[in-house]
Amino acid sequence: MTHAAEAETHVDPTVPGGPVAEVEDLDVEFTLRGGLLGRGGTLRAVRGVDLHIGERETLGLVGESGSGKSTTGRAMLRLVEPTRGRVRLDGEDVTAMGRGDLRAARRRMQMVFQDPYSSLDPSMVVGESIAEPLDTHEGLDRAARSARVAELLEHVGLRGAYAQRYPYEFSGGQRQRLAIARAIALNPRLLVCDEAVSALDVSTQNQILNLLEDLQERFGLSYLFIAHDLAVVRHIAHRVAVMYLGEIVETAPTDRVFDDPAHPYTRALLSAVPVPNPRRQRERERIILSGEMPDAANPPPGCCFHTRCPQVMDVCRSVAPPVVAAPGGGTVRCHLHT
Amino acid sequence: MSEPLLVVEDLSVEFATDTGWVQVLDGVTFGVDRGETVGLVGESGSGKTVTSLSILGLLPPEGSRVTAGSIRLDGVELVGMPKRRLEAMRGDEISMIFQEPMTSLDPAFRVGDQIAEVVRRHRGGSRREAWKRAVEVLETVGIANAGSRARSYPHEFSGGMRQRVMIAMALSCEPKLIIADEPTTALDVTIQAQVLDLLRSMRDEFGTAVVFVTHDLGVVADICDRAVVMYAGQVVERSEIDALYATPHHPYTEALLSAMPQLVARTGRLATIPGSTPPAGSMPAGCRFHPRCGHVRDRCRDTLVAERRLDGGGTSRCLRVSDLVLKGSA
Numbered sequence A: 001m002t003h004a005a006e007a008e009t010h011v012d013p014t015v016p017g018g019p020v021a022e023v024e025d026l027d028v029e030f031t032l033r034g035g036l037l038g039r040g041g042t043l044r045a046v047r048g049v050d051l052h053i054g055e056r057e058t059l060g061l062v063g064e065s066g067s068g069k070s071t072t073g074r075a076m077l078r079l080v081e082p083t084r085g086r087v088r089l090d091g092e093d094v095t096a097m098g099r100g101d102l103r104a105a106r107r108r109m110q111m112v113f114q115d116p117y118s119s120l121d122p123s124m125v126v127g128e129s130i131a132e133p134l135d136t137h138e139g140l141d142r143a144a145r146s147a148r149v150a151e152l153l154e155h156v157g158l159r160g161a162y163a164q165r166y167p168y169e170f171s172g173g174q175r176q177r178l179a180i181a182r183a184i185a186l187n188p189r190l191l192v193c194d195e196a197v198s199a200l201d202v203s204t205q206n207q208i209l210n211l212l213e214d215l216q217e218r219f220g221l222s223y224l225f226i227a228h229d230l231a232v233v234r235h236i237a238h239r240v241a242v243m244y245l246g247e248i249v250e251t252a253p254t255d256r257v258f259d260d261p262a263h264p265y266t267r268a269l270l271s272a273v274p275v276p277n278p279r280r281q282r283e284r285e286r287i288i289l290s291g292e293m294p295d296a297a298n299p300p301p302g303c304c305f306h307t308r309c310p311q312v313m314d315v316c317r318s319v320a321p322p323v324v325a326a327p328g329g330g331t332v333r334c335h336l337h338t
Numbered sequence B: 001m002s003e004p005l006l007v008v009e010d011l012s013v014e015f016a017t018d019t020g021w022v023q024v025l026d027g028v029t030f031g032v033d034r035g036e037t038v039g040l041v042g043e044s045g046s047g048k049t050v051t052s053l054s055i056l057g058l059l060p061p062e063g064s065r066v067t068a069g070s071i072r073l074d075g076v077e078l079v080g081m082p083k084r085r086l087e088a089m090r091g092d093e094i095s096m097i098f099q100e101p102m103t104s105l106d107p108a109f110r111v112g113d114q115i116a117e118v119v120r121r122h123r124g125g126s127r128r129e130a131w132k133r134a135v136e137v138l139e140t141v142g143i144a145n146a147g148s149r150a151r152s153y154p155h156e157f158s159g160g161m162r163q164r165v166m167i168a169m170a171l172s173c174e175p176k177l178i179i180a181d182e183p184t185t186a187l188d189v190t191i192q193a194q195v196l197d198l199l200r201s202m203r204d205e206f207g208t209a210v211v212f213v214t215h216d217l218g219v220v221a222d223i224c225d226r227a228v229v230m231y232a233g234q235v236v237e238r239s240e241i242d243a244l245y246a247t248p249h250h251p252y253t254e255a256l257l258s259a260m261p262q263l264v265a266r267t268g269r270l271a272t273i274p275g276s277t278p279p280a281g282s283m284p285a286g287c288r289f290h291p292r293c294g295h296v297r298d299r300c301r302d303t304l305v306a307e308r309r310l311d312g313g314g315t316s317r318c319l320r321v322s323d324l325v326l327k328g329s330a
């Protein structure tokens, strides 16, 4: 554990003032119901996660399916209860809050999902869906309420008159704009975007990404941007955290992660993304990982990546690597760097 | 020279809607040679899946109709072929891999039995032989302990392994052609890389031709020899792969390439294509891409544009193809 202390005190220069959101040693466990053999058990979906997100900062969270990205995001909003650890929003401990305080805190952190239908009621005109959080938290009079809805629609590049239409009358990209309008209705500090552009065509995806950047600039928003598309993350994130089997295995400013990945998993992940240029793609060095991510209910001992790591050493099979400062910035969790 | 393995010629397809029949494919034409992988690319709704379902003879029998065109596999006409004969060809000479393998695998049967069933249906032989073949193809696609894993049910496999099982099933009768519709879209990039690698080695080993449907131009660059770019139910460009990315010959291809976010450091805002794809049944007059095209001229708005052959062997459906120099991907 030689470098651990150093790694923990590593302060990222991209965070001015204090962080907007801070996650410390977060654990989330799910209780599994007994299967055929009646063996229940627990699944640690998130294991000792540390994160921080600064003002106007976008932290990209990447990793394979089932690595714990959504669970991390949901635990930060306490949509799922953390089993251990702390989440702070503007310095306030969200994990310790009672119902009332939590309700107030939820104004300041909102979520945007892949499927905008999950936040738009198909039986309501969209203006009503967007106004819903206003009704819960602000109690505006009729005129102020519809003025605010129109204003929100314009913020996301839609016409105010659209408030009277139903969700099915909109395209996928427009529905995602509506979901964003609803999410920013209460002037949140933090948006957790969980695969928010994954279902969209590339051009529509880019329109939404540009919109998210504009809103960040304009309203000083911070984003936890969860995505499996690494090219999208390279574009939108200021820093990136890479998750594997519930752990953050590497985190650093975006350019460092992409240009000089320190963790063998990050290297494999990046090399697996095909680049849209046949000549360059043929010449690229590719690391094809064998097998798949192990079952989260049965994580391997030692380094969680050792079953697939091309650079595995003896020590990796039994000793969990500590988090250490990575060359060039950020941190990495790998024996190659200790 | 003899005809390519697969020829799709002037294919037009209509679907029934509340307001009558609407055209969703308009004169789709392309060929696939033996052992070749051809990418079918375009935004959602451009007609990729309808094209692949047409080749497989799997368009819904009610509510859809082929209004023109021909689809020939090894010289045999598939359009209008009796259902029984089509069924006999499917799985044998042509097979398919879809995005969500769970919908194509029967959850109630062991995967080995499902593959063996395909083998017996097309090749006959004993149960034992068919089971042996199932285990053999599961081994070919890299399922460890194939002998015992063949006894597992689909839900006992992960997404990536189920896609391997689908590929094993598709390969089991050594088809001449595989239609793969977004086979890696639901997979993680690490697993996608494994599956693409597998398809590549199958092509090298067995000479199987593949129609690879995807909206991901990175995947096309990785696995395809040629590409067919579709927009609003039409083919707008056909090209050998290196040429397509280096010097596209249709503004839509150019726009798609410039919109692909890259893994390299960011340079300003992401490019977008203004507007959105037109819904079937309300296609713009003239060039269908004209409301979104950055190179549009007045004549594009009312002149019907045919696909033209180009010197390099490709085609383009753009009036301005001879006076435009379009940007490729860096």
Ligand SMILES: Nc1ncnc2c1ncn2[C@@H]1O[C@H](COP(=O)(O)OP(=O)(O)OP(=O)(O)O)[C@@H](O)[C@H]1O
Pocket: A030, A031, A043, A045, A063, A064, A065, A066, A067, A068, A069, A070, A071, A072, A228, A296, A297
């Ligand atoms: N409610 C739940 N009960 C039991 N296990 C769960 C629950 N939610 C998530 N898990 C498990 O927790 C782990 C992490 O899941 P999570 O949804 O956070 O992954 P993810 O990284 O968001 O994946 P994806 O990219 O597929 O969205 C997985 O093993 C998953 O099966």
Ligand SMILES: Nc1ncnc2c1ncn2[C@@H]1O[C@H](COP(=O)(O)OP(=O)(O)O)[C@@H](O)[C@H]1O
Pocket: B015, B016, B024, B042, B043, B044, B045, B046, B047, B048, B049, B050, B051, B060, B279, B280
């Ligand atoms: N069963 C159907 N009934 C009516 N229209 C359909 C049907 N299937 C597809 N379409 C229409 O055909 C067009 C092409 O769709 P599709 O081939 O699925 O596109 P892609 O696979 O390129 O995303 C779209 O306009 C779509 O809405």
Ligand code: SF4
Pocket: A263, A264, A265, A303, A304, A305, A306, A307, A309, A310, A311, A312, A313, A316, A321, A333, A334, A335, A336
């Ligand atoms: S600790 Fe060992 S097994 Fe884990 S990533 Fe590093 S080298 Fe690979």
Ligand code: SF4
Pocket: B250, B251, B252, B287, B288, B289, B290, B291, B293, B294, B295, B296, B297, B300, B305, B317, B318, B319, B320, B321
């Ligand atoms: S025909 Fe005209 S509008 Fe259509 S792609 Fe060519 S330049 Fe653009």
Ligand SMILES: [Mg+2]
Pocket: A069, A070, A071, A194
């Ligand atoms: Mg998720």
Ligand SMILES: [Mg+2]
Pocket: B048, B049
């Ligand atoms: Mg499709």
